[in-house]
Amino acid sequence: MRPTVHDIAAAAGVSLATVDRVLNQRPGVRLVTREKVEAAIRQIGYIRDVAAANLAKSRVYPLVFIVPTGDNSFMHGLRFEVHQATLRASIERTDIRIVEVPPFDVPALVTALNTLQGQDIAGVALVATDAPEVRTAVDRLVSERIPVITLVSDLTDSARHHYAGIDNIAAGRTAARLLGRFLGGREGDLTVLAGSMLVRDHRERLQGFSAVMAEEFPKLRLLPVLEGRDDPEQARSLVSKALSANKSIIGIYSLGAGNRGLIAALKAVRPERELTVVVHELTQHTRAALLDGTIDAVLNQDAGHEVRSAIRVMKATADGQAVIADQERIRLDIFLKDNLP
Amino acid sequence: MRPTVHDIAAAAGVSLATVDRVLNQRPGVRLVTREKVEAAIRQIGYIRDVAAANLAKSRVYPLVFIVPTGDNSFMHGLRFEVHQATLRASIERTDIRIVEVPPFDVPALVTALNTLQGQDIAGVALVATDAPEVRTAVDRLVSERIPVITLVSDLTDSARHHYAGIDNIAAGRTAARLLGRFLGGREGDLTVLAGSMLVRDHRERLQGFSAVMAEEFPKLRLLPVLEGRDDPEQARSLVSKALSANKSIIGIYSLGAGNRGLIAALKAVRPERELTVVVHELTQHTRAALLDGTIDAVLNQDAGHEVRSAIRVMKATADGQAVIADQERIRLDIFLKDNLP
DNA sequence: CTGTTAGCGCTTTCAA
DNA sequence: TTGAAAGCGCTAACAG
Numbered sequence A, B: 001m002r003p004t005v006h007d008i009a010a011a012a013g014v015s016l017a018t019v020d021r022v023l024n025q026r027p028g029v030r031l032v033t034r035e036k037v038e039a040a041i042r043q044i045g046y047i048r049d050v051a052a053a054n055l056a057k058s059r060v061y062p063l064v065f066i067v068p069t070g071d072n073s074f075m076h077g078l079r080f081e082v083h084q085a086t087l088r089a090s091i092e093r094t095d096i097r098i099v100e101v102p103p104f105d106v107p108a109l110v111t112a113l114n115t116l117q118g119q120d121i122a123g124v125a126l127v128a129t130d131a132p133e134v135r136t137a138v139d140r141l142v143s144e145r146i147p148v149i150t151l152v153s154d155l156t157d158s159a160r161h162h163y164a165g166i167d168n169i170a171a172g173r174t175a176a177r178l179l180g181r182f183l184g185g186r187e188g189d190l191t192v193l194a195g196s197m198l199v200r201d202h203r204e205r206l207q208g209f210s211a212v213m214a215e216e217f218p219k220l221r222l223l224p225v226l227e228g229r230d231d232p233e234q235a236r237s238l239v240s241k242a243l244s245a246n247k248s249i250i251g252i253y254s255l256g257a258g259n260r261g262l263i264a265a266l267k268a269v270r271p272e273r274e275l276t277v278v279v280h281e282l283t284q285h286t287r288a289a290l291l292d293g294t295i296d297a298v299l300n301q302d303a304g305h306e307v308r309s310a311i312r313v314m315k316a317t318a319d320g321q322a323v324i325a326d327q328e329r330i331r332l333d334i335f336l337k338d339n340l341p
Numbered sequence C: 001c002t003g004t005t006a007g008c009g010c011t012t013t014c015a016a
Numbered sequence D: 001t002t003g004a005a006a007g008c009g010c011t012a013a014c015a016g
Helices: A006-010 A016-023 A031-044 A049-059 A073-087 A106-115 A132-143 A168-183 A200-216 A232-245 A259-269 A284-291 A303-320 B004-014 B016-023 B031-046 B052-059 B073-088 B108-113 B130-141 B169-181 B200-216 B233-243 B257-270 B284-291 B302-319
Strands: A061-068 A095-099 A121-126 A146-153 A162-164 A190-196 A220-222 A249-254 A276-280 A297-300 A333-335 B061-068 B092-099 B123-126 B148-151 B161-163 B188-194 B221-222 B249-254 B278-281 B297-301 B332-336
Touching: A006 A031, A016 A031, A049 B004, A049 B052, A061 A073, A061 A106, A061 A303, A073 A095, A073 A303, A095 A106, A095 A303, A106 A121, A106 A132, A121 A132, A121 A303, A121 B169, A132 A276, A132 B031, A162 A200, A168 A200, A168 A220, A168 A249, A168 A276, A168 B169, A190 B200, A232 A249, A232 A259, A249 A259, A259 A276, A276 B257, A276 B332, A284 B302, A333 B188, B004 B016, B004 B031, B016 B031, B031 B302, B061 B108, B061 B302, B073 B092, B073 B302, B092 B108, B108 B123, B108 B130, B108 B332, B123 B302, B130 B148, B130 B221, B148 B188, B148 B302, B161 B302, B169 B221, B169 B278, B169 B297, B188 B233, B200 B284, B221 B257, B233 B249, B233 B257, B233 B278, B249 B257, B257 B278
Parallel strands: A061 A095, A061 A121, A121 A146, A146 A162, A190 A220, A190 A249, A249 A276, A276 A297, B061 B092, B061 B123, B123 B148, B148 B161, B188 B221, B188 B249, B249 B278, B278 B297
Antiparallel strands: A297 A333, B297 B332
16 A cells, blocks of 8 residues: 555644645645645655545636637547537546637737736647747736647747647658658659748758758759648639649649648549659548559658647646646648558 | 536435445345446436545555566566556556567467456457467456457457557558559569567568558569567578578568667668668667668557556456447557657 | 445545 | 545445
8 A cells, every 4th residue: 555644644743724725736735734744755665646636625727728710620539529528528538619710810810818817727738830829828827827828830939838749850851751751753843832830840840841952862853832821722722723734743732731732633633643642630531542542652740649748737837737748749630541540 | 626426315315325236236236226327327428436435445456467577678567557657556546567478479479468367457458369269268257257458469368358559451551552662673582570470460460561561662672571580680680691692682670679680680781772671660779770861761659658558458357347439549650860759 | 125324535625 | 734534436354
């Protein structure tokens, strides 16, 4: 049996209440008493039973998820996963509120964050748009001792406690190598479709992609980036135009969302144009396109894992507990047509 | 506040003890009473608080992990992860015992399993050697209502409750496509290095690999499989011999462990021989080889995830609780030199 | 067959 | 500043 508060109380010669006050750093304990108790705690190797504590406190963790609205499947999926988490709320002692904001909209995000100030919240997770105003709002919450976690896209130089998302530079590099190797020494142009350079994940993917291309695949030339705002219709239109304007395009890297539109554009030029295509985010559309050969590889982040991880980390942060680091590392999933889940 | 046993008791007009007996399907309740209580439970939408129950029971979950000994890094890593789990034992209410058996040794595995009969165990996880005798031993444990989970390699036609491992057919197929595409239309021979055809994971990887090669890469010819028993020294020797005997080998798929030996053999013929190489299991050796270009891709299963998942599933099974299916799916990780963790 | 009661490890009044 | 006692949701003796 591991030691309990009773053992500490006995060892320190005080009552349970005093032990509890020390454990929870509450006032009303003389310094000498406190030190006596702390010594006992260390000496005896006490580990708190969080479940029992939460039972006694009837604790629930009020959590807020701030996610972008938007028509693309990835954000749909993310919102779905948060919703799934609400179904587990009672058993996980969470109380999850979802706040939706327009995508790439800095003022809206800042307003949403500022609204949370002073509220009784055990943690907030947000898909960050990477702007100084957002950083300021986040840092203010952090200074109020509210756990803040960025989800999917990180916030530069902010004090957020944790980032639940993939390494986007590595993702871009991986995309480059896959595309480069799949193209096997051919020469030609590459077009890159992004959502917006306002979000850090897209910028980083591009950065990683460009680096590897420059270093290792000099025969492949990058065209100027197309920004489709993660919107299927804009993506379709931009890609169609690019393909008809430039006949030496032999590969495409789509590093954002809105791939439904990209796929439509690709199908419109098939089978005349032979293109090697790597995209991000596994959705019903990219899955089908992978299976029918329209695209060659899908890089993915598991939204379910991201949401569950964010919840675990917010709870742990709120309690000052450690997490299992490996478990919270969000990996870059690579899907070919053979290993789809 | 969600309903508690008190609410059920009140609603059904019985005492807590009776409610508890019904909830835990213990005898000593008249049929009518039981039905009254069950009706109340359903009506009121009761969800059991497992943490509180475990607190009251001072419950611990005695778990057994049966893992192969053996000199290769993967099994080392697996044993390490089980060991890590023992460090979390008190907080997770587990009591983990590790039983080591020689690799590919059916009688030893059967003995280990049979020893567990009748013991007070909340679950056993084993790396299965796929033999009928093992199946019999496993099914006996299952019939004793002990949760049994296969780890890394599954057991054909057995009644095990769950398999915590990757889809190995998909892994083999993925390896084939990567190798095929990386070789970009070249013609030549491929050699496959396996551990043993006695384990199902290796058989399935080969099966998936062969299928895609035959369907989609007819210019690449498969040589007879080399069986290295997952032993570095045997692997080195077999591969060296094969490479010097056949100068038209242009690719290698290593689907088992012991890659330390494979890498040594590859380095011995470099840079004269240009080979595209895909291997399984990320270890310090394969990581270094990936970085220095000796191998081109590593397929991996996350041993830490497998162990943590096995523990969650054993506990849930012991309690008759559901798990989050997505969370327990073990994915095939694909590592290029750019996305190493 | 059913109910009463104490207690799991921790927190929280309320008194002293 | 400290302690006694009740209680979180559930289980386990022990009576009846």
